[in-house]
Amino acid sequence: MSVRELFGYLRSDGRIGFRNHILVLPTVVCANQVCQDIAHLVRGSVALPYHGGCGLLPADKELVTRCLCHVAANPNVAGVVVVSLGCESVDAVELTEGIADFGKPVELIQIEKLGGTLEATCRGARAALRMVLEASRLKREKVGLDSLMLGLECGGSDPASGLTANPVLGYATDRIVEAGGGAIITETTESIGAEHVLARRAVSTRVGEKMLEIVRRYEERVRQFGADIREGQPVPGNIEAGLTTAEEKSLGCVLKAGSSPLVEVVEFAVIPNQKGLVVMDTPGFDPISMGGLLAGGCQVICFTTGRGSPSGVPIAPVIKISSNSECFQIMNEHIDFNAGTVIDGEEKIEQAGERLLDLIIEVANGAATKAEALGHNLFGVWTHMQL
Amino acid sequence: MIRERPKAIVLHSRDNVATAIRDLEVGELVEVKVGSQSVVVKLLDPIPFRHKFALLDIPKGEEVYKYGEVIATALRDIKRGEHVHIHNIASPQRSA
Numbered sequence: 250m251s252v253r254e255l256f257g258y259l260r261s262d263g264r265i266g267f268r269n270h271i272l273v274l275p276t277v278v279c280a281n282q283v284c285q286d287i288a289h290l291v292r293g294s295v296a297l298p299y300h301g302g303c304g305l306l307p308a309d310k311e312l313v314t315r316c317l318c319h320v321a322a323n324p325n326v327a328g329v330v331v332v333s334l335g336c337e338s339v340d341a342v343e344l345t346e347g348i349a350d351f352g353k354p355v356e357l358i359q360i361e362k363l364g365g366t367l368e369a370t371c372r373g374a375r376a377a378l379r380m381v382l383e384a385s386r387l388k389r390e391k392v393g394l395d396s397l398m399l400g401l402e403c404g405g406s407d408p409a410s411g412l413t414a415n416p417v418l419g420y421a422t423d424r425i426v427e428a429g430g431g432a433i434i435t436e437t438t439e440s441i442g443a444e445h446v447l448a449r450r451a452v453s454t455r456v457g458e459k460m461l462e463i464v465r466r467y468e469e470r471v472r473q474f475g476a477d478i479r480e481g482q483p484v485p486g487n488i489e490a491g492l493t494t495a496e497e498k499s500l501g502c503v504l505k506a507g508s509s510p511l512v513e514v515v516e517f518a519v520i521p522n523q524k525g526l527v528v529m530d531t532p533g534f535d536p537i538s539m540g541g542l543l544a545g546g547c548q549v550i551c552f553t554t555g556r557g558s559p560s561g562v563p564i565a566p567v568i569k570i571s572s573n574s575e576c577f578q579i580m581n582e583h584i585d586f587n588a589g590t591v592i593d594g595e596e597k598i599e600q601a602g603e604r605l606l607d608l609i610i611e612v613a614n615g616a617a618t619k620a621e622a623l624g625h626n627l628f629g630v631w632t633h634m635q636l
Numbered sequence: 637m638i639r640e641r642p643k644a645i646v647l648h649s650r651d652n653v654a655t656a657i658r659d660l661e662v663g664e665l666v667e668v669k670v671g672s673q674s675v676v677v678k679l680l681d682p683i684p685f686r687h688k689f690a691l692l693d694i695p696k697g698e699e700v701y702k703y704g705e706v707i708a709t710a711l712r713d714i715k716r717g718e719h720v721h722i723h724n725i726a727s728p729q730r731s732a
Binding site: 408412416443446490491493494495496497500501504508591592594598 | 641642647656685686687702703704705706707708720721725726727728
């Protein structure tokens with residue numbers, strides 16, 4: 250085993266960053282192009298285009314504002330340029346103040362006030378340039394494993410995921426939690442059938458009840474549209490591949506979270522108060538569940554896959570873990586780690602888990618993931634209705 | 637040392653089923669690790685890749701454990717080495 254030393258950027262809110270991005274954040278879809286133009290002009294800045302920010306119910310306005318604010322507050326971000334159109338639902342001034350409350354350098358650019366794209370791009374690029382130069386002077390310092398908040402995610406799963414990639418990630422998650430770090434698992438839809446297992450692992454009745462409640466609430470919301478989320482699970486393809494019950498299928502998925510106690514269940518895009526294992530209520534749709542992970546403060550995301558999803562997020566490295574060696578070979582340009590070795594008989598779950606832990610630390614310390622190098626850029630915010 | 641590729645995997649020491657990690661034949665002897673112990677099971681059915689077989693006799697109504705958790709209940713008596721699938725197990729009544 251190698252020496253596991255972590256080096257990160259100390260942020261003024263006390264959290265630790267493992268990347269040092271300047272974020273160019275649109276408040277609304279209409280500001281996406283200006284953000285992308287700014288990020289194109291200034292190396293070291295990164296745009297976070299998303300489709301929303303206007304035509305929102307009051308509850309959704311609050312949800313979107315919280316998500317954008319907490320993503321900007323993510324410790325991987327050194328400074329923020331907020332780009333607003335001027336007439337959108339999201340209150341850009343309130344958002345900017347919220348980001349400043351985290352002690353982060355932030356500047357607001359308003360397109361309508363400045364007379365359009367060109368002036369807004371120019372002002373935004375100047376702000377981004379200044380922030381990039383300042384951030385580039387920051388030095389990494391030695392930090393503990395307890396500063397790590399790991400995001401747990403899956404997409405394009407296959408029947409081997411529950412035998413290899415997810416238990417291997419669960420092993421690494423347990424080691425990080427044991428060391429005092431945190432991990433957030435999302436995708437409420439995927440935990441249905443195994444929610445009672447997570448609830449049983451809760452540190453208190455209140456946390457356990459909250460776990461069951463987010464699932465009940467999700468089922469109810471789906472029922473309003475005339476569908477039953479439990480019906481037909483597992484699907485015929487799952488059964489052919491050896492799965493028998495919804496419990497078995499979902500357990501295979503929540504294995505990513507290891508076996509640590511569940512310390513907290515949070516709403517979408519809320520920053521957990523506790524270290525340890527946390528559940529965040531999100532849909533199963535990857536851009537949104539990973540958006541939630543960024544808002545929750547995850548600096549590194551581990552993403553298990555059986556088919557080989559290319560997805561990445563703008564401000565955090567995403568480590569792609571294949572569940573089978575065939576996927577690792579075919580989609581090699583997207584996969585950082587192969588857990589298929591466990592069914593190939595080359596390694597035990599614990600050995601692969603140790604190897605994954607080494608990779609997580611290497612990536613936190615600055616090694617690029619394939620999704621980072623290829624510039625994959627997914628981000629979405631959860632809303633209930635688009636007006 | 638040349639290691640033989642394992643035939644099946646047990647994910648938790650509490651489990652009473654193993655998962656085949658390649659297609660296995662009826663009558664085959666399969667050695668699996670359950671926790672730190674080695675167990676040899678003679679297969680009573682062919683077991684397709686990723687399907688399960690019983691490590692112990694599982695009486696009707698008993699719980700089926702995988703990942704150390706209950707995934708199902710036995711619909712009838714299941715013998716050690718038998719294929720464990722939707723014909724002989726089903727979702728337990730959820731207590732939650």
